[in-house]
Amino acid sequence: MAEFSYKWDLANIVQDKKHIKVFSCFSCGGGSTMGYKRAGFDVIGNVEIDPKINAMYVKNHQPKFNYCMDLRNFNKLKELPEELFSLDILDGSPPCSTFSMAGLRERAWNKEKVFREG
Incomplete structure (x- = not known):
């Protein structure tokens, strides 16, 4: 079984840029954003409701357009950058599923979990 380092930087990955613009809703920590970036897409912004999680997203991905708010309120905004259209x-x-508050709860719900990444 191969061991992979969990300490790597997106800047070290060689990828073909596809010039495809993506905007992430419910961005959380940026798992889907990382996938899009690894595929060579340009993730230009996000919406995330949780301030702490959003701060982590911003630190990890430096989005051009960041909205820390409920998506329902984001949809009501009258002034948005033209690029988002x-x-x-x-x-x-x-x-x-680890962080979601929705759906059925597992047996280990509400118990402390340790992730190998720390």
Whole structure:
């Protein structure tokens, strides 16, 4: 079984740029954003409701357009950058099951978990 380092930087990855613009809704920590970036897409912004999670997203991905708010309120905004009206992909990834408050609860729900990444 191969061991992979969990300490790597997106800047070290060689990828073909595809010039495809993506905007991430329910961005959380940026799992789908990382996938899009690894595929060579340009993730230009995000919407995330949780301030702490949004701060982590901003630190990890430095989005051009960042909105820390409920998506329902984002949809009511009257003034948005023109670039957000010419997207190729509007991503609305489902939340990570580990962090989601929705759906059925597992037996280990509400118990402390340790992730190998720390």
